[in-house]
Amino acid sequence: MLGRRAEDYLEAIYELCRGKGYTRVKEIADHLKVKPATVSEMLSKLSREGYVLYRKRLFVTLTEKGVEVAREVRERRETLIKFLTALGVPKEIAERDACTIEHVLHEVTVEKLKMFVKFIENSPIYPKWLEHFEEFCKTGKHPCRFF
Amino acid sequence: MLGRRAEDYLEAIYELCRGKGYTRVKEIADHLKVKPATVSEMLSKLSREGYVLYRKRLFVTLTEKGVEVAREVRERRETLIKFLTALGVPKEIAERDACTIEHVLHEVTVEKLKMFVKFIENSPIYPKWLEHFEEFCKTGKHPCRFF
DNA sequence: AAATATTTTTAGGCCAGCCTAATTTCGATG
């Protein structure tokens, strides 16, 4: 089985392949802030397990299997980012946190968060309660005291 | 510096000390689902760094410093659990997830989540929007279409 | 008090992920 970090590699490769259609060790290394040597190792693992297509010193691409995983991860990550930013977490922090927790959350939890994001997005108007929450964050007072 | 797992150990010790005033290697091991040998190692680290008081083969307690960390972790964890259960994540899963992400979230994020929990708790009545969210989860339909 | 059971520690290993340094290969350029 793959370790958790593998998912990050797959997603990185997915992103980096957009357009060009392939990517390279160094790009991946830069993207993940890791040394090329480390990428090399991971790539041979990933290719052994059938997630990436690559022969040594050649272009790197994902297999079907790899793309599938990458897309899932991407979606999870995006859900988390949307969720956190909706709550007012600054984008940069939201991205960082999303990236670190996306691999460990239970699918049920992710599903709930996804629903929550949808719930907000499906709102016909910007939800009152979110406004209220913002105000609550600023003032510490709940606008609905006399509700 | 301490690894992330250290926080779990500190919190576990904190919990286990309630009442008795001390705890023991085996208890900690059971609580964290880890072998006693592993606890031994971690304890010597923690005591070297001044978080726990213990001489070999004796009772284990936290130092001031240890208690402080444990309390913070505990609060974070509780916030997360409340937060997730409020959203409808089953308790067991919420606990599991809280435990795994509590160490890695940015403090800003934790703060936001804390506010969110407070926001809900401070509501004079059970918030309408939460009801709506529940319904949305069940039916997939947003109750406010014509809002 | 001796024998036995339990708890704790030590020693030695494993795995994931990272690193550096040395090497190999690729590819661009004179």
Place this chain on the structure above:
DNA sequence: CATCGAAATTAGGCTGGCCTAAAAATATTT
């Protein structure tokens, strides 16, 4: 086409956190 620089790989190491097995200390039972 020989050379030289950049990219990739290999080899060897490190750390955190876990493990098992064996040894040592302590506690309990007889």
